[in-house]
Amino acid sequence: xxxxxCCDFTIxxxxxxxxxxxxxxxxxxxxxxxxxxxxxxxGGERGFRFHAKPNELLICVDGVARYxxxxxxxxxxxxxxxxxxxxxxxxxxxxVLGVLLLQRRFLVLNGGVFNVDGEGIALxxxxxxxxxxxxxxxxxxxxxxxxDELCAIKQDSSGxxxxxxxxxxxxxxxxxxxxQGGDVTKLRPIRPSIRKYLVPTHAKSLSPVPLTQVVELxxxxxxxxxxxxxxxxxxxxxxxxxxxxxxxxGMALKDAHFLQSTALIQQSRFYIAQRHLTVTSEDAFFHFVxxxxxx
Amino acid sequence: xxxxxxxxxxxxxxxxxxRIFLENLFFATDEPxxxxxxxxxxxxxxxxxxxxxxxxxxxxxxxxxxxxxxxEIYTYIDSQWENVKYFKTxxxxxxxxxxxxxxxxxxxxxxxxxxxxxxxxxxxxAHHRGYSDYDRIIAEMADAASCLCSDTDQPFWQARxxxxxxxxxxxxxxxxxxxxVLFLRYEDMKNNPYExxxxxxxxxxxxxxxxxxxxxxxNSSFEELQKQESLNSFKEKPSRSKKFFxxxxxxxxxxxxSRSQVASIIANHGQIMAQFGYL
Numbered sequence: 001x002x003x004x005x006c007c008d009f010t011i012x013x014x015x016x017x018x019x020x021x022x023x024x025x026x027x028x029x030x031x032x033x034x035x036x037x038x039x040x041x042x043g044g045e046r047g048f049r050f051h052a053k054p055n056e057l058l059i060c061v062d063g064v065a066r067y068x069x070x071x072x073x074x075x076x077x078x079x080x081x082x083x084x085x086x087x088x089x090x091x092x093x094x095x096v097l098g099v100l101l102l103q104r105r106f107l108v109l110n111g112g113v114f115n116v117d118g119e120g121i122a123l124x125x126x127x128x129x130x131x132x133x134x135x136x137x138x139x140x141x142x143x144x145x146x147x148d149e150l151c152a153i154k155q156d157s158s159g160x161x162x163x164x165x166x167x168x169x170x171x172x173x174x175x176x177x178x179x180q181g182g183d184v185t186k187l188r189p190i191r192p193s194i195r196k197y198l199v200p201t202h203a204k205s206l207s208p209v210p211l212t213q214v215v216e217l218x219x220x221x222x223x224x225x226x227x228x229x230x231x232x233x234x235x236x237x238x239x240x241x242x243x244x245x246x247x248x249x250g251m252a253l254k255d256a257h258f259l260q261s262t263a264l265i266q267q268s269r270f271y272i273a274q275r276h277l278t279v280t281s282e283d284a285f286f287h288f289v290x291x292x293x294x295x
Numbered sequence: 296x297x298x299x300x301x302x303x304x305x306x307x308x309x310x311x312x313x314r315i316f317l318e319n320l321f322f323a324t325d326e327p328x329x330x331x332x333x334x335x336x337x338x339x340x341x342x343x344x345x346x347x348x349x350x351x352x353x354x355x356x357x358x359x360x361x362x363x364x365x366x367e368i369y370t371y372i373d374s375q376w377e378n379v380k381y382f383k384t385x386x387x388x389x390x391x392x393x394x395x396x397x398x399x400x401x402x403x404x405x406x407x408x409x410x411x412x413x414x415x416x417x418x419x420x421a422h423h424r425g426y427s428d429y430d431r432i433i434a435e436m437a438d439a440a441s442c443l444c445s446d447t448d449q450p451f452w453q454a455r456x457x458x459x460x461x462x463x464x465x466x467x468x469x470x471x472x473x474x475x476v477l478f479l480r481y482e483d484m485k486n487n488p489y490e491x492x493x494x495x496x497x498x499x500x501x502x503x504x505x506x507x508x509x510x511x512x513x514n515s516s517f518e519e520l521q522k523q524e525s526l527n528s529f530k531e532k533p534s535r536s537k538k539f540f541x542x543x544x545x546x547x548x549x550x551x552x553s554r555s556q557v558a559s560i561i562a563n564h565g566q567i568m569a570q571f572g573y574l
Contacts, residue, residue, distance in 0.1 A: 048371045050350035061351055062364060095351035127346055127354065128450040175449035193357035195448045219530065244350060276528065 003027060005206050006097070007152050007164035009104065015077070017089060018188070019169040019200050029100065031092070034076035036066045045250025052250020057099050064088060067096045072103035087191045093167060094149060098243050101152050102253055106164070107260035108243035112148035113163045113211065114138050116295060120163035120209040122151045123289075124241040125217035130282065133176050134217065136199075137286040140180075141295070145170065145201045150243065153211055153264060161264045162208035170199045179282070211268055215289060216241060218274045224285070226292040229270035235261070237270055296373050297404050297474075300499060302336060302383045304409035305436075305464045306443075307419040309481040310383055311531065311539070312515060313409060316492055317381060319511035320503060327514035330523045331530050339369075339382035340444070340454040348372065358445065358455040359392065365454065366395045373402035379499075385443060387459040387467035400473030407495060408468040411481035412573045413461045413564050414548020414557060422541050423533060429556055436461040437563040462564045465571075480571060482545050488512045517543045 002013045004020035011020075012027035036058070044053035051058045056070040064087045068076040075096060079088055101108045111124030112135040121143075123131045132148040139145045147166035156162050174184050174195040187197040216229075216237050229237055238261045239245070248254050273292070275285050302317075304310040314336045318328040321335045337344060345353040345361070348368055353361060372380065390396055398406070413436060421432045435441055443456040458464055468476055477498040484491040489505075492512055496503050503511075513519075520540040523529070532539040549557065561568065568574045 047350045048348040048368055059350055061349075063360060090355050091351060094355070127343060127352065128452050130450075173449045175446075191355060191357075193360070194355060196355070246347075247350065276530075 007101065007104075007106065007166060007206075008154065008208070015085065015089060015092070017093060018086075018198055019167060021165065021168060021204075021206050024206070029073055029075070031075040031077065034068075034078060036068050036076055036078040038066070045246055047246060050247070050250075052247050054250075054252040055103070057103075057247060057251060059091075059095060059099070061091050064091055067092065069096060069099040069103060072100060072105075075100060084192060086188070090190045090194075095244075097166070098150050099247060101150065101166075102243065102247060102251065105154065105253075105256055105260075107153040107161070107257065107264060109151040109153070109214075109238070109241045110149075110243050111151045111241065113146040113151050114143040115146060115163075115209050116143050118209050119213070120146065120211040121293065122163065122211055122214045123217060124151060124214060124237075126219075126241075129217040129219060130285065131217060132171055133282050134286055134289060136170050136172060136176070136180060137282070138290070138295075139170070139201060141290075143295075144203055144205075146203075153260070154208075155260065155263055156208070159263065160210045161260070161267050163211040164208045165203060165206050168201045168203040170201060172197055172199055176282070211264065213269050213271070213293065214238075214264075215271045215273050215293070218272055219276075223276075224280060224288050225272075225274040226288070227272040227274070229272055231265060234265045234270040237272070238264060297402065298376070298379050299369060299373050299398075299402050300379055300381050300404050301339070301398055301406040302381055302409075303388070303406055303468055303476075304385060305411075305416060305458060305461050306385050307416050307423055308409045308411040309484055310385070310409055312484070312517075312520070312543075313407065313495070314381070314383060315520065316495070316511055316515040319514040320492075320496070320501065320507065323503075323507050323510060325510070327519050327523070330520060331527060336381035336383055338453060339384040339386070340365075340456055342452055342454060344368075345454070354451065358447070361454045362391050362397070363393070365397050366391065366399045369397075370399050370402045373399075379404060384456070385458050385464075386456045387464045388471050389457050389459070389467060396473075403474040405474055405498060406468065406471065406476040407498060408465075408476050408478050409481055409484075410465055410478060410571055412545070412548060413560050413568065414552060414573075415481075415545060416461065416548075417556075417560060418547045418551050419541065422537070423539070425533070425537075429552055433556060433559050433563075436560070439463055460563070462567045465567050478571075485543070485545055 002016045003023035005024050010023050010025045010027045011029045013031035040051045040053050040058050049060045059067045064083050065077050065079040109124045111131050113120050113122045135148045148170045150166050152164045152166050153161050190196045248257050273289050318333050318335045342353050417432050421429050437460050439460045441458050444453045445455045524540050529539045
C-alpha cells in the first residue's frame with residue numbers, strides 16, 4: 001500500500017500517485033481495486049456516465065475505469081481491460097478526488113488556491129478558463145500553491161472557512177509549459193495520449209489558511225474588467241463555481257453546501273476578473289489580476 | 296425522441312446568422328436578442344456540454360476518445376433534455392472509427408445545411424482566421440482531411456471537428472438518408488430572406504406568423520449584428536479576426552480573388568458549385 005496526506009486526511013492506496021504529500025497520520029481513506037457494479041440501483045441522480053446517491057457515487061470513464069466513491073472513506077476502482085495506470089490515476093486525482101472531498105463535507109469549488117502571507121486566494125472559473133496558467137504565474141512570484149483544479153474549503157472549530165492543500169502539483173498543457181520556459185522532456189504526460197503534464201510544486205506543508213479572497217475568471221467579449229462582487233452576486237458566483245452541482249443533488253449534500261457557501265460569503269471578498277479569452281495574453285491577464293489584488 | 300436539429304455548414308456560411316434568427320424567432324420581442332447570450336442553440340462540440348453530461352473532465356481524453364463518445368452523448372441528450380435542441384456544427388456528416396455516425400439518426404429530428412459560394416467563403420474565412428493570404432485558405436478548403444480544434448498541446452474548448460474539404464463537407468450532408476436535411480443557400484437568405492427563413496420555419500415545424508418571421512429577420516439583420524458587435528464585441532470572434540460580422544456581402548470572391556485563385560477554387564469544387572447554381 002501507498003500512504004499519503006491530502007487536505008485533513010490520510011489515504012492508503014493500492015495505486016501509487018505520482019505526486020502527493022507524505023503521510024502524517026493513520027489513514028482514513030482507502031483506495032482499492034475491486035469488481036464494481038455497473039449501476040447503483042434505483043433512484044439518485046443519473047448522468048451520462050455517473051450515478052449519484054446519498055453517500056455513494058459511481059463514475060465510469062470509457063476505456064479507463066469505473067470508480068465507486070463511498071462514504072468519504074472508500075474509493076474502489078475497476079479498470080477496463082488494457083487501461084494504463086497513468087490514465088486511472090489522472091481521473092482519480094481529479095474528478096474522483098473531487099467527489100471524495102464533497103463526501104467528506106468540503107465545500108469544493110472549480111479552481112485553485114494559493115497562499116500569500118497566510119491568506120488563501122482562490123482562482124475559480126469554468127474549465128479551461130486559464131486557472132492553472134494563472135496559478136503557475138503566481139507561483140513563480142513566490143505564492144505557495146495549494147491546488148490548481150480543486151479548491152477544497154472546510155470550516156474549522158472557530159468557524160473560519162479554511163482552504164486546504166490538495167495536491168502538490170500543477171496540471172499544465174505543453175504549450176503553456178513551453179511559453180513559461182518549462183522543459184516537457186523532463187516531465188511525464190498525465191496520460192499517454194494527452195500533452196498535459198503534472199508539474200510538482202514541491203510544497204511540503206499541509207497547514208490550511210483562511211480563504212480571504214475569491215476571484216472568478218470569466219471569458220468575456222469585451223475589454224479587461226475587474227469587478228468587486230456584492231453579497232447577492234457572491235451567492236451566484238459560489239453556486240456557479242461549485243464543483244459538480246449535479247453530484248451534490250444526487251448525494252443529498254445541497255443543504256450542507258448552502259451552509260458552507262453562506263459561511264464563505266460572510267468571510268471572503270469576491271471579485272470577477274473578465275477578459276476576452278482569445279484576445280488577452282496570459283501575461284497581460286496575470287499582471288491585471290496581480291495589480292488588482294495588490295500583490 | 297428524435298429531438299435534435301443540426302444546424303450544419305462549412306465555416307462562414309451563415310450558421311451564426313441562422314442561430315440568431317432562430318433566437319429572435321423563438322424569443323420574439325420587438326427588441327433584437329443579445330448576440331452574446333444565445334439560449335436556443337448550442338455548440339455541438341462544446342467540451343463544457345460533454346463535461347456536464349459525463350461528470351468528469353473530458354479534456355483528459357484524446358480527440359479520438361472524445362469522438363467515440365459523441366454519438367452516445369447526443370443520443371443521451373436527446374433522451375434527457377426537454378423540447379427540441381438546436382446544435383450548431385461545422386463537421387462533415389461523418390463517422391467514428393468504429394463506423395457510427397457522429398449525428399445519430401435515432402436522436403435527430405432534422406438538419407438544416409447552409410451552403411455559400413466557396414469564392415465568397417474563401418474571402419470571409421480568410422478574414423475570420425486573420426490570414427491575408429487567400430491561397431492558404433484555398434488550400435485548406437481543398438484539404439480532404441481538414442479539421443478544426445485539432446490542437447493537442449493546449450486547452451481546447453471544443454472537440455475536434457472534421458470539416459474536410461468544402462466539397463466533401465457539402466457532399467457528406469447530401470448523403471444523409473436517416474433524417475430530413477434542408478439545404479439553404481446563403482445567397483437566398485440574403486436576397487430573399489422572408490422566403491428563405493420561412494422555409495426554415497416550415498422545415499422545423501415551427502408555427503409562426505408572417506409578422507413574427509419578418510420581425511425575427513429584422514432583428515437579425517446584418518446591420519443589427521454589426522451594431523451589437525461594435526458596441527459589445529462578439530464572444531465567438533476568434534482572436535485574429537478584426538470583426539465577426541465583417542461584410543456579409545455576396546460576390547466578393549470574384550472581386551477580390553485573382554483569376555488563378557478563382558480558377559483554383561472552381562477546379563477543386565466546380566461540380567458542387569454547379570449543382571447549387573454557383574457556375
